[in-house]
Amino acid sequence: MILKSLSLLNYKNFDTKTFEFDATINCLVGNNGVGKTNVLDAIYHLSFGKSYFNPVSSQNIRHDEDFFVINGEYDKDNKTENIVVSLKKGQKKVIKRNTKAYDKFSDHIGFLPLVIISPADRDLIIEGSDTRRKFIDSVISQNDKNYLSHLINYNKVLAQRNSLLKYFAANHTYNQDTIDVYNEQLNTYGTEIFEKRKAFLKFFVPIFKERYKAISDNNEAIDLDYKSHLFDDDLNTLLRQNINKDKALQYTSVGVHKDDLIFNIDDHPIKKFGSQGQQKSFLIALKLAQFDSIKAESGSNPILLLDDIFDKLDETRVAQIIKLVDDENFGQIFISDTHADRTENVVKQVHQSYKIFKL
Numbered sequence: 001m002i003l004k005s006l007s008l009l010n011y012k013n014f015d016t017k018t019f020e021f022d023a024t025i026n027c028l029v030g031n032n033g034v035g036k037t038n039v040l041d042a043i044y045h046l047s048f049g050k051s052y053f054n055p056v057s058s059q060n061i062r063h064d065e066d067f068f069v070i071n072g073e074y075d076k077d078n079k080t081e082n083i084v085v086s087l088k089k090g091q092k093k094v095i096k097r098n099t100k101a102y103d104k105f106s107d108h109i110g111f112l113p114l115v116i117i118s119p120a121d122r123d124l125i126i127e128g129s130d131t132r133r134k135f136i137d138s139v140i141s142q143n144d145k146n147y148l149s150h151l152i153n154y155n156k157v158l159a160q161r162n163s164l165l166k167y168f169a170a171n172h173t174y175n176q177d178t179i180d181v182y183n184e185q186l187n188t189y190g191t192e193i194f195e196k197r198k199a200f201l202k203f204f205v206p207i208f209k210e211r212y213k214a215i216s217d218n219n220e221a222i223d224l225d226y227k228s229h230l231f232d233d234d235l236n237t238l239l240r241q242n243i244n245k246d247k248a249l250q251y252t253s254v255g256v257h258k259d260d261l262i263f264n265i266d267d268h269p270i271k272k273f274g275s276q277g278q279q280k281s282f283l284i285a286l287k288l289a290q291f292d293s294i295k296a297e298s299g300s301n302p303i304l305l306l307d308d309i310f311d312k313l314d315e316t317r318v319a320q321i322i323k324l325v326d327d328e329n330f331g332q333i334f335i336s337d338t339h340a341d342r343t344e345n346v347v348k349q350v351h352q353s354y355k356i357f358k359l
C-alpha cells in the first residue's frame, strides 16, 4: 500500500499544500515549527480519522478558518483508493472512501495500516493507564474488526451502567434487575476483550523483547505484563461483588476498562528506574513490535511515520530501522527532521530511491 499524493486545505499551519510522494522513503525537512509533524499527522488522520497529537478535532482547523480537508490518494492491492477526511466547525467529521462517506468510522480502521514513532510516545510511560489501553486497543483493532466492535459495545454499556448508578444515587433508589442486565452484557463483551488482549500479548511480548535486544546495547531484562481484574474472577462475579462500592462511587470500578500494561526493566517500573535511553529504546521496540504484528496479520507492511526519530536514536540505529522495512514488499516511510543533510546521509545508505521535501 502506497500513499501517492496528499493535499491539505486549512489543516493546522497549511492553507493549501500538495505532496506527490515516493513509493519508498519520503523525508520532510525544515526548521522547527514549519509543519513537518503536521504533515505526518495528516497522514495519520487518513488512517485513523483523528489526530495523533491533538484530540480536540476543531483545533486542527487552521486558525481563523472554519474547515479543513485532508485528501489522500493511495495505491492498495493495485487499486486507487481516495480517502478524504474533512471537518467543518460545529459539524461532525466526515471520512469518505472513493466519495462514499462511512456510516461508522470504525469500519475504516485497519484499512490503511499505519505505525507512528514519535516523541509523543513517551506518554505511554508517563501517563495513566488509559494511554496504554488506547495503544493496545489501536494495535489489535487494526488487525481485528470484531475486537473494535466488542470494545465499542462494552464502552456503550459501561456508560449506561454508570449513568444508572448516578441516577440511583440521585433518586435514592435501586433496581437489581436492570443492573443484572448491564452486568450480563459487560461480562459478554468484557470477556471477549480480555481473551483477545491476553492472546495478542502472548504473541506480541516475545517480538517486543527481540526488538528491544536489537536496538539496545545493554542486556537488561525488560518485561511487559498485562494487568486485569479478570485474572481474579469472571466479570459477572466481580461486578456483583463490587456493587456496594460502585453504588458509593457512582461508577463501575471493575472491568477491562481498568486494565493496564506494566512496563518493567530488571523487575522495576521503567517510569521510575529506566534511564532516558532505556525508555526511548523501550518505546521504539513497542512500536516496531506493533509494525511486525500488523505485518504478520495482514501480510503487508504498514506505512511507517518516523517523527523526529534522530531525537531518539543515532544515525546507525535509524538506518537499521529503515532497513527493517526495506524488504521484498517494501513499506512506505515518512521521516521528519530538522537536518536535511543528516536525513539524506542515512536514507541513501539504505535505499536508492527516496524523496526530500523542504518545507
Ligand SMILES: Nc1ncnc2c1ncn2[C@@H]1O[C@H](COP(=O)(O)OP(=O)(O)OP(=O)(O)O)[C@@H](O)[C@H]1O
Binding pocket: 011, 012, 013, 014, 030, 031, 032, 033, 034, 035, 036, 037, 038, 039, 059, 060, 061, 062, 063, 308, 336, 337, 338
Ligand atoms: N490550528 C492551527 N492553525 C495554524 N497553525 C497551527 C495550528 N495548529 C498548529 N499550528 C502550527 O503548526 C506549527 C507546528 O508544526 P509542527 O509541529 O508540524 O512543526 P515541525 O516542523 O514538526 O517542528 P519541530 O521541528 O519543532 O518538531 C506551529 O507553528 C503551530 O503554531
